[in-house]
Every structure is written in C-alpha cells, then in structure tokens.
Amino acid sequence: MVNRIGTEGEQVVTSPIPLPDLLDGIQAGVLVVDRERRFLFVNRWFCECLDRTADALIGLHLDRVLTPDSHVQVQNELAALFEQGVWGGWQARLVTGRGKEVVAEFDARPVWHDGAIVAAQVTCQDITPYHKLIAECELYREALECQSEEIEALHRIGAAGSLTMDIDQVVNLVYDQVRRLFSFSTFALVIYESESLQLLPKLVYHNGESISVKPWLYDQEQGLIGWTIRNARPLLIRDCAADPTRWPIAQERLFQPGTKSWVSLPLIIQGEVVGILCLQCQQAAAFDDGDLNSLQALADQMTVVIENVRLHQQTEHQLDELQQANREMQALQDLSGLLQSSLELRNVYQVIVNGLVNDLGYDIAMLSVVDQKRDALIIRAVATTLDANSPEHTYLTTTLPGVSIPLEDNPTLITETISQGRITTIHSLGELFEALGQRDAISAFDDSLRIETVVIVPLLARGKLVGSMFAGGHYSEIVGRSISLLSAFANQSAIALENAQLYSTVNQRLTEVSTLYALANEVSYSLNLDVVLDAIVITLRRALNCRSSVIFLYNEETEYLEIRASDGVKPRWQRDARMRLGEGITGIVAQEARPLYIPDTYNDENFIVFDPSVRSLFVVPLMVKGKVIGTLSVDDNKVDAFSEDEGRMLSIAAAQAAVAIDNARLYEDLKERAEKLEQAYQELEEASRLKSEFVQNVSHELRTPLTFIKAYVDLLLDGSLGPLNEMQREKFQIVSDRTDAINRLISDIFSLQRLEREKLNLVPLHLTQVARASIIGAAEAARRSGLALVEDFEADLPLVLGDRLRLNQVFDNLIHNAIKFSPDGGEIRIRLCRDGEFVRAEVIDPGIGIPQDKLDKIFGRFYQVDGTSKRRFGGTGLGLAIVKEIIEAHGGIVGVQSILDEGSAFSFTVPAADGEQDHEIQI
Numbered sequence: 001m002v003n004r005i006g007t008e009g010e011q012v013v014t015s016p017i018p019l020p021d022l023l024d025g026i027q028a029g030v031l032v033v034d035r036e037r038r039f040l041f042v043n044r045w046f047c048e049c050l051d052r053t054a055d056a057l058i059g060l061h062l063d064r065v066l067t068p069d070s071h072v073q074v075q076n077e078l079a080a081l082f083e084q085g086v087w088g089g090w091q092a093r094l095v096t097g098r099g100k101e102v103v104a105e106f107d108a109r110p111v112w113h114d115g116a117i118v119a120a121q122v123t124c125q126d127i128t129p130y131h132k133l134i135a136e137c138e139l140y141r142e143a144l145e146c147q148s149e150e151i152e153a154l155h156r157i158g159a160a161g162s163l164t165m166d167i168d169q170v171v172n173l174v175y176d177q178v179r180r181l182f183s184f185s186t187f188a189l190v191i192y193e194s195e196s197l198q199l200l201p202k203l204v205y206h207n208g209e210s211i212s213v214k215p216w217l218y219d220q221e222q223g224l225i226g227w228t229i230r231n232a233r234p235l236l237i238r239d240c241a242a243d244p245t246r247w248p249i250a251q252e253r254l255f256q257p258g259t260k261s262w263v264s265l266p267l268i269i270q271g272e273v274v275g276i277l278c279l280q281c282q283q284a285a286a287f288d289d290g291d292l293n294s295l296q297a298l299a300d301q302m303t304v305v306i307e308n309v310r311l312h313q314q315t316e317h318q319l320d321e322l323q324q325a326n327r328e329m330q331a332l333q334d335l336s337g338l339l340q341s342s343l344e345l346r347n348v349y350q351v352i353v354n355g356l357v358n359d360l361g362y363d364i365a366m367l368s369v370v371d372q373k374r375d376a377l378i379i380r381a382v383a384t385t386l387d388a389n390s391p392e393h394t395y396l397t398t399t400l401p402g403v404s405i406p407l408e409d410n411p412t413l414i415t416e417t418i419s420q421g422r423i424t425t426i427h428s429l430g431e432l433f434e435a436l437g438q439r440d441a442i443s444a445f446d447d448s449l450r451i452e453t454v455v456i457v458p459l460l461a462r463g464k465l466v467g468s469m470f471a472g473g474h475y476s477e478i479v480g481r482s483i484s485l486l487s488a489f490a491n492q493s494a495i496a497l498e499n500a501q502l503y504s505t506v507n508q509r510l511t512e513v514s515t516l517y518a519l520a521n522e523v524s525y526s527l528n529l530d531v532v533l534d535a536i537v538i539t540l541r542r543a544l545n546c547r548s549s550v551i552f553l554y555n556e557e558t559e560y561l562e563i564r565a566s567d568g569v570k571p572r573w574q575r576d577a578r579m580r581l582g583e584g585i586t587g588i589v590a591q592e593a594r595p596l597y598i599p600d601t602y603n604d605e606n607f608i609v610f611d612p613s614v615r616s617l618f619v620v621p622l623m624v625k626g627k628v629i630g631t632l633s634v635d636d637n638k639v640d641a642f643s644e645d646e647g648r649m650l651s652i653a654a655a656q657a658a659v660a661i662d663n664a665r666l667y668e669d670l671k672e673r674a675e676k677l678e679q680a681y682q683e684l685e686e687a688s689r690l691k692s693e694f695v696q697n698v699s700h701e702l703r704t705p706l707t708f709i710k711a712y713v714d715l716l717l718d719g720s721l722g723p724l725n726e727m728q729r730e731k732f733q734i735v736s737d738r739t740d741a742i743n744r745l746i747s748d749i750f751s752l753q754r755l756e757r758e759k760l761n762l763v764p765l766h767l768t769q770v771a772r773a774s775i776i777g778a779a780e781a782a783r784r785s786g787l788a789l790v791e792d793f794e795a796d797l798p799l800v801l802g803d804r805l806r807l808n809q810v811f812d813n814l815i816h817n818a819i820k821f822s823p824d825g826g827e828i829r830i831r832l833c834r835d836g837e838f839v840r841a842e843v844i845d846p847g848i849g850i851p852q853d854k855l856d857k858i859f860g861r862f863y864q865v866d867g868t869s870k871r872r873f874g875g876t877g878l879g880l881a882i883v884k885e886i887i888e889a890h891g892g893i894v895g896v897q898s899i900l901d902e903g904s905a906f907s908f909t910v911p912a913a914d915g916e917q918d919h920e921i922q923i
C-alpha cells in the first residue's frame with residue numbers, strides 16, 4: 001500500500017503513515033458509500049461514534065444507521081450527487097449501536113472513476129452538543145418570549161390601572177391576561193374584607209363562563225382559600241386526586257369537581273391579605289413553580305392596580321362625600337332661609353318635612369309638635385317620595401296629621417328617648433306606626449316605601465322640647481348620611497317652630513282681642529235684643545271661620561231652649577231645633593252651666609243630630625247673675641275643628657254676650673216703662689193744660705163778679721149807699737177782705753201762669769230803684785205794724801238785667817211777708833250788695849222764723865208752714881213760688897236763712913248788666 005496522499009507539482013507527496021491510519025486519525029467521520037448507499041469505507045471516528053465496528057458497518061446500508069425521518073432527505077441528496085454530481089450537505093440523526101441518537105452534519109462529494117461517479121465520499125460531524133445548545137437556545141427564546149408575554153401582561157395590567165378606575169374592568173383584564181398565558185378550567189378572584197371577615201367573589205369563570213358564587217365568611221380552618229389567607233403565601237397542588245386527604249378540598253367552596261391542579265395566591269397590600277387569585281385545571285400538574293412565580297407577579301401587579309383603583313375610588317368617594325357635604329350645607333343654608341322666611345305655622349311644618357325629603361333625601365318625613373295641654377306629640381305634617389296619587393301617599397298625608405302620641409304614661413322607646421331629647425334610630429316604620437296607633441297601616445307602607453330605618457330627632461328650642469322629626473329611608477342611605485347635619489337642621493327647625501308658635505299665639509290673642517273688640521262694638525252698637533244676638537253669632541262665625549254659630553235662649557214659658565239667633569244654620573233647623581234642659585249637648589250645657597266640646601259628634605251619644613254635617617261642636621253657657629239664660633255654640637263640618645284657644649275665646653265672648661243680652665233685655669224693659677211713663681206724662685200734660693185752661697176760665701169768670709162785689713161792698717162800707725151799723729160794717733169788711741184775698745189769689749195764679757207763658761222784659765236797671773219803689777209801697781203797712789223799713793244799699797252797685805215789674809213783685813212779696821210774720825215794733829232791713837257778677841238783695845226781718853226742716857219747702861206752690869185753717873196769717877202760699885220763678889227766670893237764685901222766733905233773712909241775686917255802673921237816676 002503506497003501512502004501517496006497527493007502531488008505537489010511533479011513531486012509525489014507520500015506519507016510515512018498508511019492512509020487508512022491517517023483517515024482513522026481524523027476527528028470526524030469519513031465514509032464512502034456506493035450508489036446503493038452501502039458503506040464501502042468507514043473510519044474509526046465514525047465507528048466509535050456509532051459504537052459499531054468497521055466490519056459491522058462495511059456493506060451496511062446507510063439508512064440502517066439513520067433515524068427513519070432522515071431517510072428521504074439523505075436518499076434525495078445522494079441521488080442528486082450520483083446523478084448530477086451535486087455536492088450535498090444535510091443534517092441527520094444517527095442511531096448508535098446502543099440505540100442512542102447522535103445529530104450529525106453530513107457533507108458529501110462524488111468519487112469519480114473513469115469519468116463516472118462510482119461512490120460518494122461523505123464526511124460527518126457530531127453536532128449533537130450544538131444541536132442541544134440550539135435547542136436550549138430555542139427553549140430560552142421561548143422562555144424569553146413567555147416572559148415578555150408575562151411582562152406585557154403585567155404591563156397591560158399596570159396600564160389598566162391608569163386607564164380605568166373600575167375595579168371590575170381591572171379584574172376582567174387580569175382574567176384575559178391569565179387566560180392568554182395559562183390554560184385552566186377555573187379562574188376566581190375573591191376579595192377578602194378582614195374587618196367583616198367576608199369573602200366576596202369578584203369574578204369566577206368556569207370553562208370560560210362566568211358563574212356566580214355567593215359571598216361567604218372566612219373560616220381560617222376551612223378550605224384552600226382559608227389556607228392561603230392564613231399562611232399569606234401561594235398554594236400549589238399539582239394533583240388534588242393523588243392525595244385527597246392532605247388538602248381540605250372538601251371544605252373548599254371554590255373547588256370545582258374534576259379539578260386536579262390548584263393554585264391560589266394571596267393578594268397582599270401592606271402585609272395584609274386583601275384577596276385571592278385562584279386557578280384550577282382538570283389536568284394534573286398543569287402548573288409548576290415557574291407558573292406560580294408568574295402568577296404571583298401578576299397577582300402582585302394586580303394588587304397594586306387594585307389598590308390604586310381603591311385609593312382612587314376612596315379619594316373619589318371622599319370627594320363625593322365632600323361634595324355631598326357641600327350640597328348638604330347648601331341645602332341646610334337654603335332650608336334655613338326658608339325656615340326664617342315664614343312665621344306661619346303651617347308653612348314652617350311643610351318646609352321641615354319637605355326639606356327632609358327633598359333636600360336631605362329621606363323617603364318619608366313626619367313632624368310632630370308638642371301639645372302642652374294634652375301632654376302629647378301631635379303629627380302636624382307628613383311628606384314622602386311616594387307618588388302623590390297613590391293611596392299610601394293620600395293616607396299618610398291626610399290621615400296622619402292630627403294623630404297624637406301621648407307622652408305621659410306611655411313609656412315606649414320612642415316616647416322616652418324623645419322626652420330625654422336623644423336622637424334614636426329604629427329599624428322599622430312599623431314601630432313608629434304602632435306608637436301612633438296606626439298598626440293596620442304598617443304593611444302597606446313597609447312594602448311601598450321599603451323603609452329600613454327611621455331616625456327620630458327630638459326638637460329642642462332653648463332646652464325645651466317643642467316637637468320631634470321622624471325621617472325614614474333605606475338603611476345604607478341613612479347610615480351614610482351625617483347625623484350632625486340632621487341635628488343642625490333639627491336645631492334650626494326647633495327655633496323656627498318656636499318662633500312660629502309664639503307668632504301664632506300672639507296672632508291668636510290678637511284675633512281674640514279684635515274679635516272680642518268687634519263683638520263689644522257690635523253689641524254696644526244697639527240695645528235691640530235681636531240686633532245684638534245677630535251681631536254676636538255673625539261676628540263669632542266670621543272670627544272662628546266655622547260652619548255655623550247659634551244662640552239658644554231659655555224660654556221660661558215653654559220651658560224649651562230655642563234658637564234666638566243663628567248664622568250658617570239652615571232655616572229648617574232654625575225652626576225645629578229646640579230642646580229641654582238636660583237634653584242633647586246644648587241641654588246639658590244649660591243644665592250643668594259648664595262648657596262642653598265635642599271633637600267628633602259621631603262618637604258622642606249625647607249629640608242630637610239635627611244636621612248630620614255637624615262634625616264638631618263647642619257649646620258654652622250664657623250666664624247672667626249666676627243663672628243660665630241660654631247657650632252660645634259654634635260647630636263645623638270638620639272633626640276637631642276648634643282649638644283650646646278658640647274655646648277660651650268663645651267663653652269670653654259668651655260672658656260678654658250674656659251681659660249684652662241682659663243689657664238689651666233691661667233696655668227693652670226700661671223702654672217699655674219709659675213708653676208707659678211717656679204716655680202718663682202726655683196724659684198729665686193734657687190734664688195740666690186742661691187745668692190751666694180751667695183756672696184761667698174760672699179766674700176770668702170770677703174776676704168780673706168779684707170786681708162788682710168789691711165795688712159794691714166798698715160803696716156800702718164808705719156809706720155811699722147809706723149808713724151801716726157796726727155789725728154790718730164788720731160783716732161787709734170781712735167780705736171786702738175776702739174779696740181782696742180771692743183777688744190776690746187770682747192775681748197770683750195769673751202771675752204764675754203768665755210767667756210760664758210770657759217772656760221777661762229784660763232791661764238794664766237799678767235794683768235800688770226797684771227796691772225803693774216796693775219800700776215806699778209797703779210803708780203804710782209797716783207803719784201800721786210799727787215796723788221800720790231800713791234801706792241798707794251798697795254804694796256804686798252795677799246795673800242789673802231785669803224785668804222791672806217782676807222784680808218789683810219779688811220785693812213786694814218778700815217785704816210783705818216780712819211785715820206779716822214779724823211782731824209789731826222792730827226793724828225790717830232791705831240790703832243790696834254786690835255779689836260777684838250779681839247784685840244780691842236781702843230782706844231781713846225779726847219775725848217768727850221758719851223751722852229748719854221746712855226751709856226747702858216754702859218756695860213750693862201753695863205751701864204754708866202753718867197750713868191749718870186756724871192759722872194766724874193770711875196768704876195764698878204762692879208768693880214765694882212766684883219769687884222763685886221770677887228770680888230763676890232772671891238767672892239768679894233764691895235763698896233763706898232763719899232762726900225760729902228770732903227772724904228770717906230772704907235773699908235773691910240778679911245778674912249784673914255787663915259794664916254798667918249804677919248811676920242813680922231819680923225818677
């Protein structure tokens with residue numbers, strides 16, 4: 001064998017080492033195959049690589065050492081090489097004698113002989129390590145890809161946090177990402193609320209479909225979720241079926257039948273578990289530690305996002321709350337304005353309940369107000385969110401107002417806390433309705449309003465309980481709302497309520513006073529009983545704005561109480577309605593002399609129905625000097641139409657009316673008497689006229705014969721008709737004196753009558769002149785009685801306004817009386833002096849005097865102190881009466897002072913004529 005290995009130019013290169021040995025030394029496979037792909041030559045490396053001997057290989061078909069998947073390719077490569085001389089190259093797997101596979105890189109070249117390709121020389125390299133490396137690289141790439149997907153998932157989740165603030169959306173996104181990265185049958189995300197120990201499933205998917213799982217309470221001993229929360233670390237179970245006793249699968253709510261692989265990961269924020277992410281798969285070992293890490297990364301990322309979302313939501317919530325608080329403050333401010341804008345009680349009631357419903361958002365609101373007299377809370381207004389046309393709404397807003405909750409002896413939670421001024425919460429509307437005695441209505445409202453909570457807020461004004469608010473709504477709404485807002489509103493309401501109540505009281509008093517004033521005015525306007533009674537009923541009906549007002553008066557003859565005046569009563573009842581004492585409400589009031597109020601006539605057995613439209617009735621007695629004379633009543637077609645105040649006013653009006661009725665009755669009586677007196681007076685006047693006429697006629701008739709008699713007797717007495725003996729003279733003298741007396745009487749009577757008929761002839765004159773004329777006239781008579789008439793005239797007396805003749809008569813009468821009633825011898829003084837605006841005259845005698853008890857009588861007509869037939873002094877008893885008449889007609893006064901048996905002083909005054917001095921004019 002020549003170890004010729006080649007030529008270099010002409011020189012043959014030979015090797016000292018035989019060629020096969022050289023080939024065996026090559027660290028790669030060298031082989032030669034023929035057309036049929038049988039080994040013609042194999043070197044040692046190849047043999048060792050295949051773990052076979054050269055002998056075993058030579059002649060063996062190449063395919064026999066190749067894995068079947070390489071056959072076709074190798075066949076094609078070699079076919080091309082033999083047919084077309086194309087060099088080939090390929091990778092194929094060799095199978096060693098021990099069955100091991102070796103990846104080899106082949107390189108084939110044709111072997112020419114005599115111009116023909118007779119064999120293929122193939123070299124091969126063991127590339128198994130590279131191949132492995134490549135495979136590893138591939139795996140690494142895949143892992144990278146996977147990781148990048150995870151990162152992308154994490155990123156997406158992270159980005160979601162900034163895109164959406166909806167926690168459900170984030171959870172759904174997590175679900176999508178997990179689904180992209182893992183295969184599983186069940187996905188669950190559960191939120192854990194450590195305070196309430198509640199587990200709230202957020203999202204549970206089973207086989208791609210969302211399923212609902214109810215929240216449950218965390219029990220750390222139970223279930224796989226329980227384990228995860230308790231340990232705050234992930235739980236991976238590769239095969240649940242393999243060791244079912246090891247894990248508390250049976251207690252696990254989330255565990256789906258058929259699950260073999262289980263992963264649950266805690267979502268942790270600041271060391272606290274806030275949720276669980278759970279994956280289940282029906283294949284065993286579906287998840288490995290790597291998955292666990294990836295899932296944990298996802299879970300962490302999700303936790304951060306959820307936390308952010310939560311924080312955001314919290315901030316939003318706080319912002320909402322702030323805005324809500326702001327809105328509430330605004331509402332409070334608005335309400336406060338509304339509360340202060342009205343002093344009308346009804347308006348204030350409505351503002352309070354409407355405010356609770358419309359501005360503070362409650363579903364139902366009621367307002368009760370303390371009634372001091374009844375010691376109860378009276379519902380005054382109700383507002384609801386119910387449709388205004390619904391029967392429930394109608395019931396609440398029309399039936400409840402007026403319903404009362406007694407405070408005294410009624411120890412319920414509601415009344416006690418209200419009395420103590422504490423805010424209370426009750427958990428059903430029913431409780432409140434029961435306190436209101438409206439048990440029957442409960443179910444209807446519970447259903448329609450779905451009230452879960454009622455807040456009861458006492459209303460205190462300056463520490464005094466004035467009422468209470470009831471505000472009901474859904475539990476969450478009420479809890480979410482600040483009690484401080486409600487109590488602020490309550491404080492304002494209480495003050496507004498108290499102010500309105502004060503205003504109403506003042507107004508009420510004002511109405512009362514003006515009604516009573518109007519009544520007093522009306523009744524004083526007339527003394528006609530019917531007019532007075534009509535005025536009373538009309539005024540009262542108008543003032544109380546009621547259906548009707550009636551006055552019954554007791555008729556003592558018929559013994560019935562009968563309608564004497566009414567306003568608003570149908571004429572028929574006016575005629576028919578009458579009753580005996582003790583009969584019906586009016587009869588009872590009249591009999592028992594006390595007021596009665598019937599708030600609901602349908603519920604009073606004593607009420608006699610005349611008119612069925614009367615629903616409430618107030619009757620008070622009319623009393624005069626402790627005796628009932630009738631009743632005054634008001635009624636209305638509404639139940640409980642009259643307040644205590646109105647009742648009080650009615651009683652005052654009744655007292656006033658009774659006095660007015662009494663006055664009117666007295667007046668009627670007086671009028672009747674006055675009419676009778678008037679009639680009597682007329683009759684007297686007539687009699688007096690007839691008397692005057694008679695006296696005048698008689699006097700006239702008497703005068704003529706008396707003049708004859710007098711003239712005849714005087715002729716007889718002076719002897720013109722022949723001498724008279726003593727006895728005859730005496731008798732004729734008596735006739736003459738009597739005739740004189742009768743003449744004086746007639747003249748006095750005439751004087752008096754003239755005084756009544758005729759006017760005085762007043763002129764300025766000197767009273768001294770008048771007095772002197774009388775003194776001169778009386779001188780002879782005085783002389784006969786041995787009496788001196790003494791003038792005592794003040795100097796410079798003013799003129800008087802007088803009727804000379806009449807004043808003359810006055811002096812005459814007084815001086816003649818003085819002479820007549822004085823003993824012989826003595827002095828009669830006639831004084832004239834100034835007395836202010838008057839001139840005063842006095843006639844002072846030393847006579848018999850007048851008893852004190854007769855002094856006021858002597859100026860009366862025909863009066864004489866000694867009126868007996870045996871009296872010593874003549875006279876008509878008219879002299880002083882004439883004096884008095886004349887002086888009083890002058891505007892002066894007469895007077896007398898007297899001491900029995902010592903004397904008398906008669907005086908009179910005459911008004912001085914203005915500015916005129918007495919200038920003595922001698923006549």
Ligand code: ADP
Nearest residue numbers: 817818821847858864865875876877878879880
């Ligand atoms: P008569 O015509 O009786 O005088 P008068 O009216 O003049 O009537 O007087 C009434 C009565 O008053 C007399 O009757 C007498 O009783 C009493 N009287 C009048 N003047 C005097 C007097 N100066 N002194 C006492 N009594 C007198």
